[in-house]
Amino acid sequence: MDSLTQACLGGVLGGAVLGRRLGRKSILLGAAAATLPDLDSFIDYGNAVADYTYHRSVTHSVFVLSALAGLLTLACTRLPTTRAIPTPLWFWFWWLCLVTHPILDAFTAYGTQLLWPIASPPVAWKTIFIIDPLYTLPMLLAIVVALIRGAHGRAAGIGLTISTVYLGFSVAAKAMVLAQVHPVLVQRGLDDRPVMVQPTPLNTLVWRVTVMDDNRQLEALVSLFDDRDKLALDSFSRPMDAHDMLVDSWAGQRLGWFAAPFWRSETRDGTLVVTDLRMGQPGVYSFAFVTGERDDDGQWHPVTPRAADTARPDTSLLPALFKRITQPDALCPSDFGDHDRLLPESECRSRG
Template identity: 40%
Template sequence: MDSVTQFVLGASISGALLGPRIGAKSLLIGGLVATLPDLDSFIPLGNAIDDMTHHRGFSHSILVQTAFTPVIAFIIGKIAPSTWIHKKMLFFTVWLTLITHSLLDSLTTYGTQILWPLNAGPPIAHPSIFIIDPVYTLLLLAGVLTMFFARKTSGGGFRVNQILLAASSAYLAIGFAGNAVVASRAAADPVFQNMRIHVQPTPFNILLWQVSGISDDRFSTGLVSLIGNCGVENVISTSRQKSATRMLNVPASVKRLEWFTDGFYTYAEQDGKLSITDLRIGLYPSFPFSFEFAQEKNGLMVAKPPEKIALSYQDRASDIFGLMGDKLTGCSTVIEKDTADGN
């Protein structure tokens, strides 16, 4: 999730647990602790792919977070002695604030390596919320602001913050259930038969969902609304290139991206250059995480430092909000499209 959401989630949790004991300062403590896992994004790892695939790694592991909880709590206790009086609650608050950061990230498309360093497969993900969702964020923010501005009143805004924290959790539960509903509809759709399926909310909401399916040589994607009984619509199917062509040794960072995407990737060769694209985020033909990593030389593809390809928004991607409007008001009449072009 975005940093603002993670901050207000941490602040809300800390406000609910520590707030009645130490007051509004708990909001700042929780918010700052909740941002700690994302500091890994400032660690340069040598190339664009590694910078992407190692994010949400060690700092997002609940095993690492549990180990570091006493250290972080001790530091907080030294800086803010009033918290050390409630040391058991402080420890629990720090731990819960850290792991909820990672658990929330695991409800987005790219998931989280929550069991690092254990070899537990690709990042764990059950997409239930988009990386930015104003409804979820505003519920948390409203509770945090209420508690801050009511800090000198008898109630202190604690109850309102707790209620809105619960409401935000219920919102996540709806998204979690929505994933299951959409996955069921997609599995019954003939277009996605014999394909691995990935479903996720479209930007900023949990009402309209994107379905993506892959086989060894095909990629299909479409939209499903939770409102009504429409199936998968606005479907596009295209070819998919599973392996890197004319390349003797695929760089380790590129193989890691295959792993990171849980198989939802495609290679493409164009103008003597080879690229790999993560197919989970974006609408065909525009995907924001595409990397050029090899160039033709003497008939073979030779590796070069990966570079992120600048996204060129084309009609299909720029129509997302129009499609959202259509889908949220009824079943679409757009027929299925098919293209022989690769990504």
Template identity: 40%
Template structure:
């Protein structure tokens, strides 16, 4: 999640644990610091852009290492504020502020390596976008009251903010499950059963969802479903892609790394004698946050390159305008789809429509 959300969560947890044992501002300060500490790993250079991307949310987000660090970090507020008698409470507050950071990150699609050093598996529920005001605002409201009132009623507001934000996460999982059912029925109607399926919210909300389905030939479908669509069928569009084996890129370490980190939701393409790998989870056609140039052609062989990120955002204003319309259930095509048909950006010119004729409302029987 974004830094503001992590600071707010850490501060709210600190206040909840410390209660009236210390001044509210102290609990807010130290909880906020602990809540944002894991993200300092962004300043570590792992050698290239792709490794930096896949190794972010690594050891600094591991529950094991954060647990070991928590008593050392808790000693600072206990000593500075001369509250050694409350060291156990500070320890609990700092530990919870630390571990709730990666647990919240794991609710996004990015990939958080919670269980290092035992496994580097990147966990990602993908039910919330990295910035979602409906998650963050209850936390900020509760903290504002705590700092303004500094009494028991302020603490209750803080508890309420934590409860509402947690309930919102639970709602996001339920909404994601519903949309997944809609998408599975849409794909089944086209004969595509049991294909890898990604369902994630579009920016800043949990009403409009993006669906990506991967096919064995390297192609993939993209579609959008709003909870306000009112029973309109889910429409998917097919985009061509290349499997790394077919392109002769399967042995390249960056390709293998991204394939594992994205759980297979990536694509390979070749343009102007250069090979690219693109993370299909973050963005939408034809613009993605992470698209790496990894090799160049030299006759019949590929020469590895130091991966560099060539991701793009596109026209943000146009995308936000479409997002607001589509979120409300209006049947408007994404800006990227028309661009794809025109062969703009990295997409091949061949685009196939796959339109579902199964009513989304039928998924409620699942």
């Protein structure tokens, strides 16, 4: 999630745990603690793919953060100004403010390595967009009230409860979308294909459904209010250029572990560009990397990975996105971009 949301979560947790003992300081200290895991954004891991895939690893590990909570608790129990507060309260304060950061991140699409150093795939439950005002605002308002009136736990607790209920709704909403699309995928013989369901920007009512079908990428927008018997899939070509070289290279293996099968590799001006299809919308992806170059003999060779150019999101489509909540023809996946990859069998716009 964004830094403001993480700070708000830490602030309301801090107020709920130590508001009666530390007052406003509990909110400020909790907000600061909750942003600590994202300090890894300033670490240079050596290349663009390493920076991308090692983010949300060591500093987002529940093991590392639990140990840090223990160390901070020990420090607080030895300082004259803080040792009057019981040790268990200090531990719960630090532990909740720190560990909830990666847990909240795991609800997004990026992927969070909660169990680092265990080499398990990143956790990405994909139930909430990285910025969602309906999740953040209750906590932000609670913090403002608590800072004005005094942090006694009540305002922080109310804000935390409302936001947590909304987060729970996002989980239920995703389950509803999965139940809605699964019968249609079965009917079309696509139920054994990799399927990804995640919310579209700033809401949990319209969801992006992605199906990887070999050399095709099928995309749909599904609202909780849609007819359950209909699913309009736009179809895009999905190149996997230089696949053998890609999967044999360090960058290819790392990106494959992090994003596959929701990725593609394509040739751009003699370079091999790998795109993470999870982050963004068709044609407007946030992360793409140059991982190889072709020599004069037409042979591919790995290179030090670097970031590739990506398109900027078209904010003018936001009104259409919100209309899509109740109007099935208001917006299609192909409206975001990737028009040159759109295949003739695409269905969404033909309904209009």
